Amino acid sequence: MLDDRYHVETSPDLQTFEFISLGPKGSVTKVVRYSEINIKGFYNLGFGDKDPITDYISDLTVTNNSDSQKVLATVTATLYAFMDGHPGATVIATGSTEARTRLYRMGITNNLANIEKDFIILGLTETDWELFRKNATYGAFLVRRKV
Known part of the structure; x- marks a missing residue:
């Protein structure tokens, strides 16, 4: 995934x-x-496009640059670097829209075997956090580095 x-x-x-x-x-x-x-x-993972004029970061912009897998792999690489520099940190992530949250869930699902080697992933159901399961719908994700 990270190659x-x-x-x-x-x-x-x-x-x-x-x-x-x-x-x-x-x-x-x-x-x-x-x-x-x-x-x-506990840290929020914020992600978006940087406006070249204002430097504002928009998490609602849709780029459609045909590189979503490469972008997700890059975001995942930042998670490794962040966790290495902040041992014991817990990261919360959710999409700015339901569609983006679903995209993140699909990215996790498609790479779950590799992700689970290094991280514990929880998904937020309507009532509680649970270990991430494929084919489940979540509103947010919680990530911890395995020790």
Whole structure:
């Protein structure tokens, strides 16, 4: 899964990552940002396109650059780097829309065997967190590095 990915520029604190998506829509700067939430050691995974003029990060922009697998592999690579720099951290991720959350679920499902080697993945049902299961619908995902 991680073999075909983009080169990433990383902030010194290993919380912000930037890379360029290349495809039919041109070069698009993508940003992955891990922000601590109000629970110590828990981080939100934010991801979106960086506006070249304002530097605003939009998690609603649809790029359609025909490289979604490479982009997901790159985001996953940032998770490894982030977790290496923040041992014991827990990352929460959800899409900005139901369609994006479904896309993330499909990416996890398609690579579950490899992901489970290094991470524990939980999915949020309507009532609780559970170990990630294929073919289940989740509203969010919780990721921890295995020790």
